[in-house]
Amino acid sequence: xxxxxxxxxxxxxxxxxxxxxxxxxxxxxxxxxxxxxxxxxxxxxxxxxxxxxxxxxxxxxxxxxxxxxxxxxxxxxxxxxxxxxxxxxxxxxxxxxxxxxxxxxxxxxxxxxxxxxxxxxxxxxxxxxxxxxxxxxxxxxxxxxxxxxxxxxxxxxxxxxxxxxxxxxxxxxxxxxxxxxxxxxxxxxxxxxxxxxxxxxxxxxxxxxxxxxxxxxxxxxxxxxxxxxxxxxxxxxxxxxxxxxxxxxxxxxxxxxxxxxxxxxxxxxxxxxxxxxxxxxxxxxxxxxxxxxxxxxxxxxxxxxxxxxxxxxxxxxxxxxxxxxxxxxxxxxxxxxxxxxxxxxxxxxx
Amino acid sequence: xxxxxxxxxxxxxxxxxxxxxxxxxxxxxxxxxxxxxxxxxxxxxxxxxxxxxxxxxxxxxxxxxxxxxxxxxxxxxxxxxxxxxxxxxxxxxxxxxxxxxxxxxxxxxxxxxxxxxxxxxxxxxxxxxxxxxxxxxxxxxxxxxxxxxxxxxxxxxxxxxxxxxxxxxxxxxxxxxxxxxxxxxxxxxxxxxxxxxxxxxxxxxxxxxxxxxxxxxxxxxxxxxxxxxxxxxxxxxxxxxxxxxxxxxxxxxxxxxxxxxxxxxxxxxxxxxxxxxxxxxxxxxxxxxxxxxxxxxxxxxxxxxxxxxxxxxxxxxxxxxxxxxxxxxxxxxxxxxxxxxxxxxxxxxx
Ligand SMILES: CC(C)[C@H](C(=O)O)[C@@H](O)C(=O)O
Ligand SMILES: CC(C)[C@H](C(=O)O)[C@@H](O)C(=O)O
Numbered sequence: 001x002x003x004x005x006x007x008x009x010x011x012x013x014x015x016x017x018x019x020x021x022x023x024x025x026x027x028x029x030x031x032x033x034x035x036x037x038x039x040x041x042x043x044x045x046x047x048x049x050x051x052x053x054x055x056x057x058x059x060x061x062x063x064x065x066x067x068x069x070x071x072x073x074x075x076x077x078x079x080x081x082x083x084x085x086x087x088x089x090x091x092x093x094x095x096x097x098x099x100x101x102x103x104x105x106x107x108x109x110x111x112x113x114x115x116x117x118x119x120x121x122x123x124x125x126x127x128x129x130x131x132x133x134x135x136x137x138x139x140x141x142x143x144x145x146x147x148x149x150x151x152x153x154x155x156x157x158x159x160x161x162x163x164x165x166x167x168x169x170x171x172x173x174x175x176x177x178x179x180x181x182x183x184x185x186x187x188x189x190x191x192x193x194x195x196x197x198x199x200x201x202x203x204x205x206x207x208x209x210x211x212x213x214x215x216x217x218x219x220x221x222x223x224x225x226x227x228x229x230x231x232x233x234x235x236x237x238x239x240x241x242x243x244x245x246x247x248x249x250x251x252x253x254x255x256x257x258x259x260x261x262x263x264x265x266x267x268x269x270x271x272x273x274x275x276x277x278x279x280x281x282x283x284x285x286x287x288x289x290x291x292x293x294x295x296x297x298x299x300x301x302x303x304x305x306x307x308x309x310x311x312x313x314x315x316x317x318x319x320x321x322x323x324x325x326x327x328x329x330x331x332x333x334x335x336x337x338x339x340x341x342x343x344x345x346x347x348x349x350x
Numbered sequence: 351x352x353x354x355x356x357x358x359x360x361x362x363x364x365x366x367x368x369x370x371x372x373x374x375x376x377x378x379x380x381x382x383x384x385x386x387x388x389x390x391x392x393x394x395x396x397x398x399x400x401x402x403x404x405x406x407x408x409x410x411x412x413x414x415x416x417x418x419x420x421x422x423x424x425x426x427x428x429x430x431x432x433x434x435x436x437x438x439x440x441x442x443x444x445x446x447x448x449x450x451x452x453x454x455x456x457x458x459x460x461x462x463x464x465x466x467x468x469x470x471x472x473x474x475x476x477x478x479x480x481x482x483x484x485x486x487x488x489x490x491x492x493x494x495x496x497x498x499x500x501x502x503x504x505x506x507x508x509x510x511x512x513x514x515x516x517x518x519x520x521x522x523x524x525x526x527x528x529x530x531x532x533x534x535x536x537x538x539x540x541x542x543x544x545x546x547x548x549x550x551x552x553x554x555x556x557x558x559x560x561x562x563x564x565x566x567x568x569x570x571x572x573x574x575x576x577x578x579x580x581x582x583x584x585x586x587x588x589x590x591x592x593x594x595x596x597x598x599x600x601x602x603x604x605x606x607x608x609x610x611x612x613x614x615x616x617x618x619x620x621x622x623x624x625x626x627x628x629x630x631x632x633x634x635x636x637x638x639x640x641x642x643x644x645x646x647x648x649x650x651x652x653x654x655x656x657x658x659x660x661x662x663x664x665x666x667x668x669x670x671x672x673x674x675x676x677x678x679x680x681x682x683x684x685x686x687x688x689x690x691x692x693x694x695x696x697x698x699x700x
Contacts, residue, residue, distance in 0.1 A: 082540045090541075114578050116466050135506070140544035146551075150510035154545035156485070160500035188592070190432045191440075194490035195504035201496075221599035228464050228578060228603050242538070246596060249571035253578050 002035045003306055006066040010044040011084070012280025013290035013338075014072025020292035020342030021070065021299035024315060027346040028303065032311050039066075043088055045076030054087030060095055068302050069096075069273035072295065073280040092273055093131055098265035099162065100169050101129035101244060102301070103277075105231075105251035108320045112256030112332070115228060122232040123255050128170040129244025131265055133162045134195070136241045156195045158240070163202045169268065170238035171210040182214035182235035186223045186243055199240065224250055252277055259291040259331055260323075262298045264305060274302040288337045291329040293319050296345060318348040352385045353656055356416040360394040361434070362630025363640035363688075364422025370642035370692030371420065371649035374665060377696040378653065382661050389416070393438055395426030404437030410445055418652050419446075419623035422645065423630040442623055443481055448615035449512065450519050451479035451594060452651070453627075455581075455601035458670045462606030462682070465578060472582040473605050478520040479594025481615055483512045484545070486591045506545045508590070513552045519618065520588035521560040532564035532585035536573045536593055549590065574600055602627055609641040609681055610673075612648045614655060624652040638687045641679040643669050646695060668698040 007022065009015035028034050041059065048054055063069060069092065074084040092098070107113050107123035115123075140154035167185075174183040185203045189196040200217075207215045214235075218226065220243045226233060227250055239247060252261035261277035276294030284290055297319055304312035321327075327344045328334030336344065357372065359365035378384050391409065398404055413419060419442065424434040442448070457463050457473035465473075490504035517535075524533040535553045539546040550567075557565045564585075568576065570593045576583060577600055589597060602611035611627035626644030634640055647669055654662035671677075677694045678684030686694065 082543070085540055114466055115464055135538075136541055138543070140506075140542075142544060142548075148510055148514075150548060152508045152544045152548035154506040154542045156490075156504040156506065158502045160498055164498075188485075188595070190435055191486055191592075191595075192490075192504045193432070193488070194492060194502045198492075198500060198502035221595050224574065224596055224600040225603040225607070228600070229607065242541075243596075245538070245541075245571050246574055246593075250574040250578070250600070253575040257575070257579065 002037050003067040004037045004039070004065070005302070006063050006069045007038050007040045008043050008069060008071045009040065010072040010074045010280065011046070011076045012073055012282040012285040014044070014074070014280055016286070016288065016290050016338050017276060017292040017295035018070065018072040020338060020345070021295045023342045024296050024345050024349070025299055025303070027349050028311050028315070031349060034303070034308060034311055044074055045079050045084060048084065048087070049078060054084070055091055055095075063096070064271060066271060068306060069271060070299060070302060071273055071275040073276065073278065075280040075282070077282055090136070093265050096267055096271045096273065097132060098267045098273060099130065099132045099165055100264070100266040100268070101131040101248075102264035102266055103127040103129060103244075103248040103251065104262060104301070105248075105255045107255045108260070108323045112260070112323070113254055115231070115254055118231060118254070125231070125234040125251070126173060126236045127244060127248050127251055128166060128173060128236060128238045129248060130162060130166045130239070130241045132241070133157055133159060134241035156192070156242070158195045158198050160198065160202065163199055164206070167202050167206050167238055170236055171206055171213055174213045174236040175210055177235070180235045181212060182216060183210075184216040184218050184234060184237045186218050186220055186237055186239040186247060188220050188243070190219060196240070203238075220247070223247060227251060227254060249277075258294065260294055260297065262294055262301055264298070264301045266305060272302070272305055274298040288339055289329055290338050291331050292338050292341050293323070293328070293332070296342070314349060315345070318345045321348055352387050353417040354387045354389070354415070355652070356413050356419045357388050357390045358393050358419060358421045359390065360422040360424045360630065361396070361426045362423055362632040362635040364394070364424070364630055366636070366638065366640050366688050367626060367642040367645035368420065368422040370688060370695070371645045373692045374646050374695050374699070375649055375653070377699050378661050378665070381699060384653070384658060384661055394424055395429050395434060398434065398437070399428060404434070405441055405445075413446075414621060416621060418656060419621060420649060420652060421623055421625040423626065423628065425630040425632070427632055440486070443615050446617055446621045446623065447482060448617045448620075448623060449480065449482045449515055450614070450616040450618070451481040451598075452614040452616055453477040453479060453594075453598040453601065454612060454651070455598075455605045457605045458610070458673045462610070462673070463604055465581070465604055468581060468604070475581070475584040475601070476523060476586045477594060477598050477601055478516060478523060478586060478588045479598060480512060480516040480589070480591045482591070483507055483509060484591035506542070506590075506592070508545045508548050510548065510552065513549055514556070517552050517556050517588055520586055521556055521563055524563045524586040525560055527585070530585045531562060532566060533560075534566040534568055534584055534587045536568050536570050536587055536589040536597060538570050538593070540569060546590070553588075570597070573597060577601060577604060599627075608644065610644055610647065612644055612651055614648070614651045616655060622652070622655055624648040638689055639679055640688050641681050642688050642691050643673070643678070643682070646692070664699060665695070668695045671698055
């Protein structure tokens with residue numbers, strides 16, 4: 001069956017890296033039963049500067065008919081920081097109720113971690129981040145702004161529904177793994193005695209349905225320590241939106257940095273969106289030297305979530321090989337161009 | 351002039367490590383003009399279980415007459431998690447308006463960092479954490495608790511006054527350093543558009559008074575990456591209570607872990623409190639094997655904040671030497687007891 005993919009190349013290096021991902025997906029079509037239909041959406045800084053539009057309701061209605069969204073990057077020095085992130089990235093996450101943010105932390109080669117004595121077997125976990133509420137709810141305000149009596153508030157809002165669905169997803173994820181089955185809740189329940197008390201209760205309550213899954217708890221401050229000292233202790237981690245933002249970036253770093261970090265914004269019942277975590281890197285845009293591996297890994301995760309694990313694994317394996325053999329762009333130690341990395345991956349897939 | 355120190359040994363290994371700190375302070379009295387008067391306060395789990403009291407108003411009134419508080423650790427398996435932390439640690443921070451949490455991140459020997467290729471010159475910074483508001487304000491609540499419609503909220507509350515005073519402290523700290531003078535604001539202003547907008551405005555506004563200080567900004571997610579990849583880029587960092595909690599623990603880990611991490615809860619106009627960051631470690635309490643170095647470094651920071659930098663530097667130097675020469679407890683690679691480490695430090699001070 002044909003899968004319809006909405007491609008949003010976006011800004012800076014977005015178009016270059018996304019086109020490698022599309023190249024790899026087209027190669028997958030050749031060597032498997034997969035069939036994709038791509039449509040590009042020219043959203044991003046250029047479009048915004050020309051039209052003043054970010055993502056209109058019409059575009060959202062159209063996107064709703066796709067099986068997935070494949071996004072490059074947004075961000076442009078000509079646009080005030082935050083505008084494109086809010087108006088495109090966060091808006092799509094919220095509009096399509098992509099309540100899961102899936103972030104694999106996976107070291108492909110020991111060379112790439114800044115940590116001493118850690119191997120790929122030590123750094124291999126999945127972080128499941130809540131993606132539609134918490135401190136990202138946008139609720140808050142000012143009292144007496146711009147005076148010495150100013151009060152500024154930002155609300156961490158959690159709902160039972162929101163916490164339940166992401167926690168259940170994480171339990172299911174842990175349970176469906178072939179090897180270790182462990183789920184760690186990361187929160188700050190000793191201080192956030194309302195919002196994270198709810199997380200605690202839901203975690204324990206659902207835990208009764210998932211007896212085969214080892215259940216662990218870790219305060220966020222201790223979690224960051226353990227991520228760099230004993231990353232091998234983690235398997236699947238579930239956490240709130242804000243802490244997820246923080247620990248997934250730390251996780252990205254210990255597995256080799258932004259050049260390899262992937263983010264899936266998932267609505268299991270709706271339209272999901274896949275993106276490399278790195279930004280638009282305007283300073284190197286258009287020079288055919290941006291590292292496309294995170295974008296390709298994002299494509300691989302998209303294929304997996306669309307239901308084709310075997311094909312996804314092939315792509316991931318190709319990426320791993322290209323890293324081990326230095327068939328990469330200069331930032332990863334190789335000497336290939338963006339295009340050449342894409343071609344190399346396709347040749348590995350054959 | 352005599353400085354009056356209130357000593358709260360607390361729970362678990364607290365008494366053992368704090369007595370090494372007191373031993374070192376007494377040695378300082380011998381070899382310098384310093385003069386201390388110590389009084390012990392038996393606060394902690396034992397006292398709570400016997401009397402039901404945490405810190406009474408009477409005790410607070412008494413503590414208010416001291417020059418500083420020297421705290422070991424609180425936490426006991428017989429008491430529900432959170433009770434002692436809230437009822438003692440956080441209560442003292444808030445009651446004495448200790449609005450600065452000062453956390454030095456300093457690597458004494460390359461062996462102790464989990465990071466590749468980082469030396470003491472690379473890991474040397476001061477994190478200045480706001481300590482009395484933000485997500486720690488305790489504001490929040492439940493709607494329809496224990497139903498499927500439950501909403502749980504937790505409020506990040508910041509005031510101009512609160513942000514201004516900690517930011518000013520951090521600028522002063524950066525300015526008064528002999529070498530590099532750089533201050534980095536760590537926030538999530540692209541998402542926390544109210545609470546952290548205030549931080550941004552205050553940082554820029556005060557920055558005009560501190561032209562000699564290099565001013566930098568980093569989002570908290572990027573900050574965690576940079577702390578493990580390029581810790582050498584940081585000098586002084588200022589941040590909100592919650593993010594400070596997270597990044598100081600990460601910082602503690604990259605400089606060698608909890609065995610060496612120190613926290614000063616400071617009210618520049620009032621009574622400050624100094625503590626090792628590690629917990630009460632009940633599993634090894636009373637065995638004379640707990641590592642006292644963080645407690646001794648906390649004593650050194652106390653001496654410094656009381657105005658005796660030269661004497662504080664001597665203590666820090668002794669700790670550094672004992673680490674380099676493996677005159678430490680087993681957790682740091684040595685084979686001394688808690689007491690012996692204290693004695694060794696005293697002999698180094700002579
Ligand atoms: C760009 C930003 C709004 C976003 C976030 O904070 O979620 C990013 O950091 C991420 O993790 O995808
Ligand atoms: C014990 C806990 C309440 C405390 C905090 O969150 O501030 C601790 O983690 C710290 O950093 O001193």
